[in-house]
Amino acid sequence: MTLSSAPGKVYLLGEHAVVYGEPTVLCAIEQRARVGVQRRDDGKLRVNAEDLSLDGFTVEYDGTADEGPDIDVSESLLDAAMGYVDGAIEQVRDVTGNDEVGFDVTIESDIPLGAGLGSSAAVVVAAIDAATRELGVTLETDELAERAYRTEYQVQNGQASRADTFCSATGGAVRVEGDDCRSLAAPDLPIVIGFDGGAGDTGQLVAGVRSLRDEYEFAADTIAAIGDVVRNGEAALADGDLEELGRLMNFNHGLLSALGVSSRSLDTMVWAARDAGAYGAKLIGAGGGGCIAALDPTPETETALSFTPGCEDAFRAELADSGVKRLE
Numbered sequence: 001m002t003l004s005s006a007p008g009k010v011y012l013l014g015e016h017a018v019v020y021g022e023p024t025v026l027c028a029i030e031q032r033a034r035v036g037v038q039r040r041d042d043g044k045l046r047v048n049a050e051d052l053s054l055d056g057f058t059v060e061y062d063g064t065a066d067e068g069p070d071i072d073v074s075e076s077l078l079d080a081a082m083g084y085v086d087g088a089i090e091q092v093r094d095v096t097g098n099d100e101v102g103f104d105v106t107i108e109s110d111i112p113l114g115a116g117l118g119s120s121a122a123v124v125v126a127a128i129d130a131a132t133r134e135l136g137v138t139l140e141t142d143e144l145a146e147r148a149y150r151t152e153y154q155v156q157n158g159q160a161s162r163a164d165t166f167c168s169a170t171g172g173a174v175r176v177e178g179d180d181c182r183s184l185a186a187p188d189l190p191i192v193i194g195f196d197g198g199a200g201d202t203g204q205l206v207a208g209v210r211s212l213r214d215e216y217e218f219a220a221d222t223i224a225a226i227g228d229v230v231r232n233g234e235a236a237l238a239d240g241d242l243e244e245l246g247r248l249m250n251f252n253h254g255l256l257s258a259l260g261v262s263s264r265s266l267d268t269m270v271w272a273a274r275d276a277g278a279y280g281a282k283l284i285g286a287g288g289g290g291c292i293a294a295l296d297p298t299p300e301t302e303t304a305l306s307f308t309p310g311c312e313d314a315f316r317a318e319l320a321d322s323g324v325k326r327l328e
């Protein structure tokens with residue numbers, strides 16, 4: 001068996017707009033997905049993902065790719081649930097030139113699904129890394145990030161940025177603009193996360209933003225404005241100016257909200273954090289439900305969130321210096 005782990009991430013600024021070439025800044029966090037892979041000689045794929053739950057059903061996918069798992073859910077839901085793992089294995093077959101190879105894949109993850117913390121990227125990065133190593137091939141980090149990006153691009157119907165997968169593969173803080181991906185000197189930021197227990201489907205949310213952008217010029221302008229917020233944020237980060245960074249996070253949340261990707265509970269948590277004295281707060285990742293991030297060096301925001309109706313979990317994010325980890 002070969003085992004790799006990869007971290008989730010938090011966007012400081014710039015999700016969604018990054019899909020259209022605007023810059024973004026995000027950092028890896030110490031919530032990880034671990035993927036164990038064992039080669040099979042019969043060419044079949046068997047996935048055991050006990051944490052996989054989506055829209056009210058839980059599935060232990062323990063079938064084979066050709067037979068499919070024995071559960072009573074629609075094929076489209078199942079595709080949504082399994083797409084990332086299937087896509088990762090397709091990349092492994094492609095990059096190793098081993099079209100026929102099968103695997104037993106076991107996934108265990110600390111990262112809630114569809115909550116904006118990059119569970120999909122972490123699963124894909126760890127799966128590609130473990131499965132290629134199982135075949136005796138160790139990918140350079142850039143190639144690993146590229147292959148993981150192609151998987152997200154495919155599952156999200158041709159609408160994905162390189163941000164989540166690059167960040168998960170390399171760890172630390174990163175800046176992504178189009179295909180320019182680079183590491184940043186990791187600032188030690190006091191990030192607090194609030195989680196409403198919900199989820200959003202990244203592919204669908206990205207598609208919703210795209211149709212607004214196609215329909216309204218002011219939606220395209222909103223996306224461009226997020227890019228401006230990020231460029232200002234980079235200057236604030238370089239100066240270590242948390243107050244300014246917080247203000248920009250607030251602005252970014254408003255713009256994401258205008259693009260239709262916030263929700264009542266995300267807004268409630270954002271306001272609870274601001275009322276508690278956070279420098280700023282915003283939804284993170286694709287939105288629709290899931291997590292917000294706030295900047296607060298004091299314990300106030302975490303405490304306030306833990307008493308906020310609709311907030312299921314509040315915790316301080318520990319930044320992850322390393323990306324993919326090769327465990328066995």
Ligand SMILES: Nc1ncnc2c1ncn2[C@@H]1O[C@H](COP(=O)(O)OP(=O)(O)OP(=O)(O)O)[C@@H](O)[C@H]1O
Pocket residue numbers: 033049050051052054080081082083084085107108109112113114115116117118119120121123164200201202203284285286287
């Ligand atoms: N533990 C897991 N086991 C198997 N598949 C997982 C696991 N965690 C995530 N996934 C896959 O990732 C999908 C969720 O990805 P999605 O991009 O919608 O959300 P996210 O990555 O958590 O949030 P965001 O993209 O906003 O950061 C799940 O439907 C599933 O296909």
Ligand SMILES: C[C@@](O)(CCO)CC(=O)[O-]
Pocket residue numbers: 014015016017018019116118159160161162163164202206285286
């Ligand atoms: C919404 C989005 O910007 C981030 C999802 O974590 C989509 C992407 O970058 O692929």
Ligand SMILES: [Mg+2]
Pocket residue numbers: 118119120121164202
């Ligand atoms: Mg994702």
